[in-house]
Amino acid sequence: MSDRNSYGDSGPRRDDPQSHGPGAALVPVRSPRGVHAVTRQVEHGRPRLRDAAMTTAGAREAGGAGIVRRAAGHPAAAPLGALAAALAGSLVLYGTDPHQPGHWLPRCPFNWATGLLCPVCGATRMAYDLLHADPVRAFHDNALLLLCTPFLLVVAGRWAAAGLRGRRWRPVLGARASYAVGAVLVAWAVLRNLR
Known part of the structure; x- marks a missing residue:
């Protein structure tokens, strides 16, 4: 074996299989997907790398953390999370009438601080x-919205569809x-408080 290892740098390697004796050893290797265990084996005097994720031990080491990290970074994670939150909120709201006094739903901070809508x-x-x-009553609650x-x-829907396509x-x-949307919101706030 030459004094250059399989990664191109010179000098002795502490994870050299020959220093461990015959057989294989698990060593950490940094890759673009993170640090994972790799089995180094010697065949005909040359090291061969085999991803330990293919073995049972490697699968346990790579484990659920990588799967969760990849799932959280997937483009569909945010829209599907927002959909789940909206469904959960709808289930809670369905049984809680915000028109009745004494409900536990939070009050608008702006309305609480100023008394304005x-x-x-x-x-x-x-x-x-x-x-x-009841769309008629909904219209009276907030017509613009x-x-x-x-x-x-x-x-x-477009956000979710794009996310599901990756x-x-x-x-x-x-x-x-942006200016038009801001102007409409300001005008709506003024009109709501004049009536």
């Missing part, structure tokens, strides 16, 4: 009314559109 005040009541198939709901559902999708809103 913010652009999304009434969203919880609107969602409750929609869950109970109810009118924007189909657009928001399309955006959420792509990351972020809606791009230009400067003019």
Whole structure:
């Protein structure tokens, strides 16, 4: 064996199989996917690397942490997590009437601090009314948000579809559109508090 190891650097290696005697040894190897155990074996005087994830011990060492890390980084993780949170919130909201006093749902911080309605005040009541198939009452709770709901559902659907295809999708809103959305929200907040 030459004085250069299989990674191209010179000098003795502490994980050289010849220093361990005949057979194989598990050694940590850094790869683009992280640190994992690799079995070094000697065949005809040359080292051969075999990924230990193929063995039972390697599978246990690589274990669930890598799977969870890969799943959390998948483009579908965020939209599916948001969908799960929305479904769980809907189940809780279905049985809790925010129109009745004494409910445990949190109050809007802006409304609590100023006594004024913010652009999304009434969203919880609107969602409750929609869950109970009462669109007229939902319209009275927050008309602007109810009118924007189909657009928001399309955006959420495109986000989820792109994630399931393995792509990351972020809606791009230009400067003019951002100013227009901001102006509509401010105008809606003013109009809500004048009536």
